[in-house]
Amino acid sequence: MSRCTRDVSTADVVAWYLDEAANDEFELHLLECDACATIANTAADIADTLAIVGAGRLPPVIRSDTLDALCRTARVGVFRGILGERVDCMLRPDLDYVALRVAGAFEGIGSLDVELLGPDDAPVHVERDAAFTHDEVVLLCSRHVAAMAPEVRVRLVSQGRELGRVVLVNHLP
Amino acid sequence: MTTAQLLDDESELCRALLPRMVALCRRYCREQPVDIAQDAMIIVLEALRTGRIIDRQRISAFALSTCRALIIDGRRTTRRRDGLLSRNPAELASVPDESGVDRERVIRCMSKLAARERQVIKLTFWDQLSAREVAHAVDVTEGNARVLRHRAMAQLVACVRGSEAP
Numbered sequence: 133m134s135r136c137t138r139d140v141s142t143a144d145v146v147a148w149y150l151d152e153a154a155n156d157e158f159e160l161h162l163l164e165c166d167a168c169a170t171i172a173n174t175a176a177d178i179a180d181t182l183a184i185v186g187a188g189r190l191p192p193v194i195r196s197d198t199l200d201a202l203c204r205t206a207r208v209g210v211f212r213g214i215l216g217e218r219v220d221c222m223l224r225p226d227l228d229y230v231a232l233r234v235a236g237a238f239e240g241i242g243s244l245d246v247e248l249l250g251p252d253d254a255p256v257h258v259e260r261d262a263a264f265t266h267d268e269v270v271l272l273c274s275r276h277v278a279a280m281a282p283e284v285r286v287r288l289v290s291q292g293r294e295l296g297r298v299v300l301v302n303h304l305p
Numbered sequence: 306m307t308t309a310q311l312l313d314d315e316s317e318l319c320r321a322l323l324p325r326m327v328a329l330c331r332r333y334c335r336e337q338p339v340d341i342a343q344d345a346m347i348i349v350l351e352a353l354r355t356g357r358i359i360d361r362q363r364i365s366a367f368a369l370s371t372c373r374a375l376i377i378d379g380r381r382t383t384r385r386r387d388g389l390l391s392r393n394p395a396e397l398a399s400v401p402d403e404s405g406v407d408r409e410r411v412i413r414c415m416s417k418l419a420a421r422e423r424q425v426i427k428l429t430f431w432d433q434l435s436a437r438e439v440a441h442a443v444d445v446t447e448g449n450a451r452v453l454r455h456r457a458m459a460q461l462v463a464c465v466r467g468s469e470a471p
Contacts (some may be wrong), residue, residue, distance in 0.1 A: 143459045149332050163365040169325040174462050176331035177405035179430055186431025198409040201416035
């Protein structure tokens, strides 16, 4: 990527992005500079992402190290389960997210699709090529879904073959 | 390459200028900034074709004022766009459908922030609080809240754009 011809720093672009006042000189430069426009777009992407995270709208499957990071930044109820079993839990109302670490033998599978099932057992959402390790997949549920659904049912599928199901049952306090 | 140097080729001009206009619009409005930038781009093209922009050095200034005008009044130029695009390839003023940043990377980067910076970022972007409200919540002056916010955001941008795994 091209470099900024004026040596505008990342901090300067961020300052412009966060400040309320318009800045004619910088904004004219922005329309001439790919490097600064890219940084500004990254700042906007981050702001949008943080708003999404704050609204409880993360994807339903995340990496385990992302869950660790999320636990340091949000209120996450983490539960553990085994593929094929039902997991009973009691969700506190102040949680941002509910995470379920599902243990299973995923070694050797090429790809993993995670299906969230509706009341009629039909998928209401399919997360294709979901992240997983050889022994675990991390499911994430927003506080809104967890609060509404007495149980969250999930089916794990690899190349059309069902690997198993897991059910998270919320016993409301 | 500057926008003035790109004037001879509309497609090249769009490819270079439109992402920059999107970056500008995203700072001012969360709702449909890409649409506004596209509308502004079309107005710029129309102005070039009709000779309203003669001085090549003025194109960025014209683009800036156009973006601002559309942001302020929220005007939609559907009729103008339809008319112009009927005479052009539809992709002329299109923005590449890129996914932006890796959301999980943003979370991992955020977890690396110091506790107070992380709190300021959460209050700003999760809870949508103003600098004054953030200052009250973390018990610092409004100026200090802005400094913390700037510092934390710059760290996030550097982390997200960095090559190292956060």
